[in-house]
Amino acid sequence: MPLPDGSHGEHLAFRGASSSTERRGCVEVVCGSMFSGKTEELLRRVKRARLARQRVVLFKPRIDNRYDDVKVVSHEGIKAEATAIASAAEIFSFVSLESPPDVVGIDEAQFFDDAIVEAADKLADAGVRVICAGLDQDYRGKPFGPMPALMSVAEYVTKLQAVCSRCGAAACRSQRLIGMEGQLFVGGASDYEPRCRRCFVAGVVDVAGGPPSRA
Ligand SMILES: [Zn+2]
Numbered sequence: 001m002p003l004p005d006g007s008h009g010e011h012l013a014f015r016g017a018s019s020s021t022e023r024r025g026c027v028e029v030v031c032g033s034m035f036s037g038k039t040e041e042l043l044r045r046v047k048r049a050r051l052a053r054q055r056v057v058l059f060k061p062r063i064d065n066r067y068d069d070v071k072v073v074s075h076e077g078i079k080a081e082a083t084a085i086a087s088a089a090e091i092f093s094f095v096s097l098e099s100p101p102d103v104v105g106i107d108e109a110q111f112f113d114d115a116i117v118e119a120a121d122k123l124a125d126a127g128v129r130v131i132c133a134g135l136d137q138d139y140r141g142k143p144f145g146p147m148p149a150l151m152s153v154a155e156y157v158t159k160l161q162a163v164c165s166r167c168g169a170a171a172c173r174s175q176r177l178i179g180m181e182g183q184l185f186v187g188g189a190s191d192y193e194p195r196c197r198r199c200f201v202a203g204v205v206d207v208a209g210g211p212p213s214r215a
Contacts (some may be wrong), residue, residue: 010045011129012052023102025124029109029151031136032160034174035194039074039107041160042133046080046105049129054102057095058082061111072107082107088116097126109134110144117149139176139192140202162194173200 011024030041049056060072062084072082082105083094095104104123109116109132120130136151136159138144151157164171171194178191195201 010048012048012054014053023127025127026129026156027120027124027150027154028129028131028156028158029147029154030131030133030158030160031147031151033137033162033172033194034135034192035162036160036171037074037162038133038135038160039072041158042105042107042131043072043074043080045131046103049103056103056105057101058105058107059085059091059094060107062086063111072105088112088119091119091123095123095128097122100126100128103129103131106130106132107134109150110136110138110147112146114146114149116146117153120150121153135174137173139174141173141200164196164199165193166199167196169196169198171196171199173197175200176203 028045030038032038046056046058058072058080060082071079085091091104095101100123106112106116106120116132120132123130132150132154134147135144136147161170161172173195174192175195176192
């Protein structure tokens with residue numbers, strides 16, 4: 001049962017309305033399969049924080065340059081300026097714990113090293129609202145990178161579901177459609193499709209001889 005809007009870690013107030021010592025940090029995780037709307041949800045929360053004149057810093061892993069090098073772009077084409085970083089530790093080259101921003105957003109969090117968990121914790125301890133969006137499962141249906149650990153330290157976890165491309169049920173898995181080695185492979189929309197538990201086939205589906213893809 002989804003919580004009513006605003007009942008997660010959102011503490012909106014115009015910047016300056018409360019001092020940073022009063023601000024209470026937290027970690028929020030937005031996860032789910034591909035096409036579940038994770039990035040849209042991250043950007044929706046970021047937009048609301050900016051409307052409240054809060055200072056927001058957005059990061060994305062440097063590995064992910066599918067659409068744009070310096071922007072977080074959802075599959076729907078919604079964009080926001082982001083800083084591409086190669087490691088979690090690099091966050092602290094851009095963010096000071098002494099005078100932190102109100103919100104730190106991290107897209108594609110599954111591609112970061114485990115140090116992202118400690119970084120998120122540190123930021124939250126310093127009063128920052130940390131919003132991490134990422135895939136909770138890889139194309140084999142296994143936990144993806146640091147996501148399980150992030151979810152365990154988070155105050156708020158939102159799991160989104162896509163629509164299964166084969167049967168229309170709620171989809172929690174990302175079906176890989178082309179044979180590429182490695183969990184870290186970043187594909188485009190055409191390389192994956194959302195599948196429910198029943199329609200998901202662990203591994204790679206041979207599109208030529210396999211089930212039909214979405215029209
Ligand atoms: Zn299905």
